[in-house]
């Protein structure tokens with residue numbers, strides 16, 4: 001049945017405040033949690049963080065007191081929601097284990113969005129970064145093995161393969177090659193807009209998480225790897241945010257944020273296997289509907305626009321879903337491993353002239369070696385073999401099949 005959030009009341013924003021014990025939720029059990037429950041928690045935390053940061057930026061760009069107060073109210077509720085969601089992560093889950101969850105989000109969210117993305121330009125952007133986050137999972141899995149003898153597949157439960165993607169060492173690009181052309185707000189499929197907003201929020205949260213957790217370790221290899229991959233997440237945020245049409249007003253962006261939150265909580269609700277956590281997704285979905293009504297009201301009053309004219313008549317039929325994407329990832333690996341960026345174009349590495357800024361930037365940052373290579377070499381030296389979880393057979397790229405310690 002078609003579900004149009006604009007026709008629903010949801011919970012009034014003023015009725016959404018919760019007390020401390022409601023916000024101090026009982027975490028999931030890291031040993032028994034469904035890996036995709038963990039990824040849903042990670043994603044929705046990132047979505048809330050983006051909503052909060054967006055609202056702060058909006059508030060700094062308006063002098064309308066009534067609007068500032070409405071933003072402050074919805075933002076306070078989003079900040080409470082963020083606590084209720086992020087609090088589901090248990091304290092006994094080490095930041096490196098949570099990191100493996102972050103990269104599982106990046107792989108299976110990006111691949112799912114790409115598979116369902118109607119616009120070829122946006123799908124290409126998703127495929128491009130997919131191979132990079134796929135490689136990060138492998139690098140962190142090796143760090144987990146090297147430092148703790150850990151088995152990353154106990155976190156991912158074999159739902160996502162662990163093996164090289166586009167090697168992290170070659171992902172470092174000059175900033176000018178990270179900026180893409182944007183979609184047109186009047187022509188874009190509403191689904192595409194939500195796909196881009198969702199991946200921007202997810203990558204931004206990953207960037208922030210690595211910025212903050214990179215110094216949790218004593219070992220230089222761990223600190224170095226977090227620094228290196230955090231810089232790729234900075235590239236990914238630049239890459240994805242450039243796809244958004246900057247023509248949209250602040251109020252329109254507010255409406256889109258609330259609408260996307262409704263869509264995502266509704267999506268998470270459809271798949272959640274944990275009944276207690278499902279109730280949180282359900283509650284938050286109804287809260288977002290109430291927040292959406294407030295944003296829509298400001299659009300009508302301040303812009304004289306009817307939100308229904310820029311939103312779809314109903315939510316998409318298909319919820320954003322966490323599920324294995326192994327065949328898809330392998331196909332993109334086989335087809336696109338050698339792609340690089342040249343300005344706004346994607347080109348094969350062999351088509352870049354040797355004078356290209358890509359090679360100059362590479363020489364600068366990789367001078368003296370890259371932690372993403374060293375972590376695998378050290379794991380090989382210590383354990384006799386590097387850490388992989390290839391459930392579907394040999395790696396599709398011959399050059400990326402395992403090397404053994406000499």
Ligand SMILES: [Fe+2]
Pocket residue numbers: 048051077078081261288
């Ligand atoms: Fe929210």
Ligand SMILES: [Fe+2]
Pocket residue numbers: 103106132133134136206229233
């Ligand atoms: Fe990543």
Ligand SMILES: [Fe+2]
Pocket residue numbers: 106129133203206232233236
């Ligand atoms: Fe990323």
Ligand SMILES: [Fe+2]
Pocket residue numbers: 051074078257258261288291
């Ligand atoms: Fe919200």
